[in-house]
Amino acid sequence: MSATMIPLIIGLVLSVAVFVGYVVVLVGMRQEDRRMQLGETPPSRAAALARRVTGCHVRG
Secondary structure, three states: OOOOOOHHHHHHHHHHHHHHHHHHHHHHHHHHHHHOOOOOOOOOHHHHHHHHHHHHOOOO
8 A cells, every 4th residue: 555545545434434424413303303392302313413413402
């Protein structure tokens, strides 16, 4: 491997990680849209992550 490939691989891994996180938040938001009840506990971990990222989480 040459020295120029290492930053390319690191950038690719980071962009895949960001994309996966984005998709997980989108899935969680879609689940919340169907239920229309933000006052209760989230139905899944994806929904809980979406609430945490958007600042719309239940304390308690």
